[in-house]
Amino acid sequence: xxxxxxxPGLVKPSQTLSLTCTVSGGSIxxxxxxSWIRQSPGKGLEWMGAIAASGSTYYSPSLKSRTSxxxxxxxxxxxxxxxxxxxxxxxxxxxxxxxxPRQAMGxxxxxTQVTVSS
Numbered sequence: 162x163x164x165x166x167x168x169p170g171l172v173k174p175s176q177t178l179s180l181t182c183t184v185s186g187g188s189i190x191x192x193x194x195x196s197w198i199r200q201s202p203g204k205g206l207e208w209m210g211a212i213a214a215s216g217s218t219y220y221s222p223s224l225k226s227r228t229s230x231x232x233x234x235x236x237x238x239x240x241x242x243x244x245x246x247x248x249x250x251x252x253x254x255x256x257x258x259x260x261x262p263r264q265a266m267g268x269x270x271x272x273t274q275v276t277v278s279s
Contacts, residue, residue, distance in 0.1 A: 162187035164256050164270035172250075172277050178243040182256030182270060183236070190214050190234055194259045196267065197230065197241045199252040207252075208265040212239055219262040246277045 168180035182195070189195050189212075196211035210220040212230045220228050224243070232239040243250060253274050259267035 162258055162268055164258065164268065166254060166256050166270045166273040168254075168273060168275070170274055170276060172246055172275060173279050174247055174277055175245055178241070178246050178250065178275060178277075180241045180254055180256075180273065180275070181238050182240070183238050184258075185237070187258070188234075189232060189237055189239060194219075194262045194264070195232070195239045196257045196259045196262075196264065198255045198257055198265050198269070200255070200272075201249070201252040206255075206265040208263055209241070209243075211259065211262045213262065221263075248277045251275065251277045 163185045165183045172178045192214050194211040197209040210228050210230045212218050227244045229242040253272040255269050255272045257267040257269045
């Protein structure tokens with residue numbers, strides 16, 4: 162399976178960050194959890210949330226109020242939306258296939274840098 166993130170690399174403060182993960186070589190409805198993970202400068206990997214093959218969603222408690230994960234099964238894609246971003250949301254964002262809903266490692270995409278700045 163391969164995963165590829167796409168979306169804008171620059172987002173202004175207070176706006177909504179939106180990223181899409183396109184999956185090839187496997188269906189997002191056929192098992193596993195499909196997750197978003199990020200790494201801020203100088204910090205470790207942070208699990209943000211996941212959508213299960215069933216469509217159930219799971220979110221990090223610290224980000225739950227600002228995070229939404231959805232999917233388009235016809236395109237084999239899943240999407241992250243993070244509202245009200247601040248410069249602290251600047252990070253490399255990864256999508257991943259994981260074996261459990263709150264796992265911060267798995268089959269990862271290459272990652273995409275998102276900078277929050279005016």
